[in-house]
Amino acid sequence: MKTKHIQHLYRRIGFGILPATLNKLSKKSEKAIINEMFESSKKFTPLEIDISELTAIYSSIIKKESTLDSETRKKLQQLGRKKQIEFNIAWVDRLTNTPEILREKMTLFWANHFVCEDSTISYIKNFNNTLRKHALGDFRAFVNAVSKEASMTKYLNTKQNKKQKPNENFARELMELFTLGVGYYSEEDIKESAKAFTGYSHNLKGDFVFRKARHDDGEKTFFGKTGNFSGEDIIDIILEQKQCAKYICGKIYRYFVNDLIDENHVNEMANVFYKDYNIENVMRYMLTSGWFYNDQNIGSKIKSPIEFIVGLKTIVPTDFKNPKQLLYIQKLLGQILLNPPNVAGWKGGKSWIDSNTIVLRLKLPSLLLNNAYISKEKLGEVDEYAQAKKEAFKKKYGKRFKTVANWEYFNTQFKNVAISDFQKHVLACEVSESAKAYLQSLEKVSKKEYCVQLMSLPEYQMC
């Protein structure tokens, strides 16, 4: 397989690829590479953090050994917040270091499809692992699992959805955001399907509980069919609509291929997906399609903040001395994992970029990796003050971001890469004429300084 195409593949199904791995893969065929990729994502490794302290408190409440007084409540809240941060960081770490690359990237994709938020860490942890578990599996089972997650029944009020007093929130978003898209159902469909989801709830542990007494087991008329439908039946009827396959494939296409839709390509995918709603199959179809590797699809997408951060860490491993700063950067860049704006999720694409985020994105590589210094040494000249400048910057910005960049790892990884080949390892697209001319006028002081220069370009925002 062509190195250019392997790089493209890995930038989309992961966060980039290092020279040694690329070298190894380039000797293999496309088929072999893609087979191996799915093979290594067969496994499912739940993302875990230690929440025993919290569960101990909960179980003593369940056993009635203690009560949920205001002090316990406060403690639970504080611990919960701490654990949310821990889980966020564990997730970023997972994305940076995992053999199950495709599964993890898909998990990130689904997290912005089945959008959910919950301050109860044990519930949101389960939810997150449900995304991971079904990421490449059967979409029907996936939707059903999501509909029964404690976090989801809380987030979209299925918990409050009772026969006597229906709450339509989940039914509406199920169709609008999770399966069909706006305009492919009626208000009547929402009303009727909401009845089918009455009684969905959970216990304190977070397990799904079906409260029969609250369930409306009368007849419902949904998409022209009438019957005593359950929630599962409703999902079956939704999946009978070809629009569902089209909607999901459109979203996958925008995320993995191009934010400008090619109707023909999406229809091809939808035909594959509609057959069995198997996510792996449609992904395999997409990744082996000739059009996936068309030039107009390479380096044409704007990285999400998480893709930006994890991609940077992939090339130069970077540790945050104060892990909260990693969340702070996510906030400034506009995407805090586990903390979506609302159930519609992040809009993505161009909307990642505004005056604040572009300025920060351009400056962040130098801030995190090189004491805010971007080398501007002219060809043949030596900036005697480079070191002094770095020291000064360090004083000025050091407090904001305490990071340790592992340049040794970088140097080992890039040892055999000629400086003339270096650019295509860091950037996914061609460099604009003026940036190219400027870079050519500068001294290539070292691979490290050159790397920081390349990462400080608008081109580095592309994947």
Place this chain on the structure above:
Amino acid sequence: MDRRKFLKQSSLASSLFFVPSFVRAFEEVASSKLGYKRLVIIQLSGGNDGLNTVIPYRNDVYYKARPTLGIPQKDIIKLNDEVGLNSSLKPLKRLYDKGYLSIINNVGYPNPIRSHFRSMDIWQTATDANTYSQSGWIGRYLDHYGKQPHSAIEVDESLSLAMKGEQFNAIATQDAKAFYNLSKDPYFKNIHKHKNDAHLSEHNLGYLYKSMIAAESSAKYIFETSKTVTSKKEYPNNKFGKQMKTTAQFINSRIETKVFYTSLGGFDTHVNQLNTQKRLLSNYAESVEAFVEDLKDNNTFKDTLILTFSEFGRRVKQNASIGTDHGTANNVFIIGENLKKQGLYNTMASLSDLDDNGDLKFEIDFRTIYATVLDKWLEVDNKKVLNTSFNPLDFI
């Protein structure tokens, strides 16, 4: 004007050269002589207890529902025979006496949501309770009427959804100098020396370059314009006080920004509410009074309107921890010099006709307030921003 057009114009400032001079002369008159109206939004996060802010002190139901949380009559700053203010709002009373304050009671929306997160989302996106939007109302105002990224500024480090449009976002900055410093590395200037590069028209990469150029120019503009003014006014020495001071500095420098967004958090008073709320309201009122005086000293108050809201009010009945739980309708404060309706805009909510949760039934949809501000103050078509037409009120 769409984003592409304005970017073209802002990055090619020299094109102004070709504008006939009489047109330019007219534009200058339009912006400096006719008054450049600005809107300042203050968000009280956490759900401020409106009933202990603007208090129906003659209403027995109030004291019955709040036996230990109701504020005694003697502590209330009376506005009339029925209604008074929390004792920490003395500075606000002074604004009220001057006719600068309009209190709109019982503001909310149909099918109220009692989650902070979601209700704030509704206020910021100006949607129905069952609709989710990825853009905010000020953001959509910018989509249609924004001229520069700095046409709206959030005085904070990152943007709220309210300030993000479908195509266009505001700028967040609480420190114009730091933002400018971040943007001005000569490296960035040098990579886009040739303005007519073909890549500028490319779909995504072109957008990145244009955003970079616009951001550099806005950062420089905000810093260089605002540094010409320093405020001598004393503000409360805390985050909100500083936000208001920075906002005043921006406005008094005559920066071309139509909307400023600030916020004060901590209003989620489930437990021992009295002192917490008192402290917060007093910070709010002192900061706002300093802000108004600061603007008056610089002759900019007449062109500034301040809108204060919170995502919901709180339950009429107090809870077991001398606090209150999440409720529904709430009051909105409008502060300005030329209000059409000064003082109390409408009567207070009924405390006996409540919904199933024991919460107030709203009377005024908050989007009619937005519509009023858009139509009558910012002088634009509210329907374009709110997507539905709302009939404006007549407080301005």
